[in-house]
Amino acid sequence: MGLCAVGLDRHRQSAITLPMALHMIKLCVGAESLDDLREWVAERALRAMTAGHPPQSSHVTRMQPKRADELLDGGSLYWVIKGQVMARQRLLDIVSFTGDDGIGRCELVLGPEVIETVPQPRRAFQGWRYFEQDAVPRDLNQAGSDLDAMPDALKRELAELGLL
Numbered sequence: 373m374g375l376c377a378v379g380l381d382r383h384r385q386s387a388i389t390l391p392m393a394l395h396m397i398k399l400c401v402g403a404e405s406l407d408d409l410r411e412w413v414a415e416r417a418l419r420a421m422t423a424g425h426p427p428q429s430s431h432v433t434r435m436q437p438k439r440a441d442e443l444l445d446g447g448s449l450y451w452v453i454k455g456q457v458m459a460r461q462r463l464l465d466i467v468s469f470t471g472d473d474g475i476g477r478c479e480l481v482l483g484p485e486v487i488e489t490v491p492q493p494r495r496a497f498q499g500w501r502y503f504e505q506d507a508v509p510r511d512l513n514q515a516g517s518d519l520d521a522m523p524d525a526l527k528r529e530l531a532e533l534g535l536l
Contacts, residue, residue, distance in 0.1 A: 392505040393445065394447050394502060395502070395503040396447065396480070396501065397449075398449060398452065399452045400453045403451075406459055409453065416428075428481055429482050433477065434475065436478045437478070450489070455493060455494065457509050458489060458524075459487060460486075462483035462485070488511070488512040490510050
């Protein structure tokens, strides 16, 4: 687990170290906008609730994360849409299984809320990657209320120019 000095202990004047969350990042293939992701997540949550399960969605991948315990200790899956990190979902569980074809896979069980982030440019890559806490974009609701009302295209353009 990564550690980060976050300040000084008031009484001893020594550094305090707290664990940093580990996250994942993945391309949201097929999504043209954040609304597409929200619709997919809502549809999957509705299907889960109809089947008597909690309102969560999931994503299946072939590669099993070796650092699963760190990911499940407060981590999220960050989604890249059209070349920008745009949103995240909390990682609730990681379930390993073998598919009908005999190939091992894992299911990333995700929370039902799609949390919009400040857009962050990201080049295309295959599969998923670990995403360290110090590299993740802030949640949009923490960046200021003016950004919430801004159109996605304008947010994307400002992020590409390094102004967000």
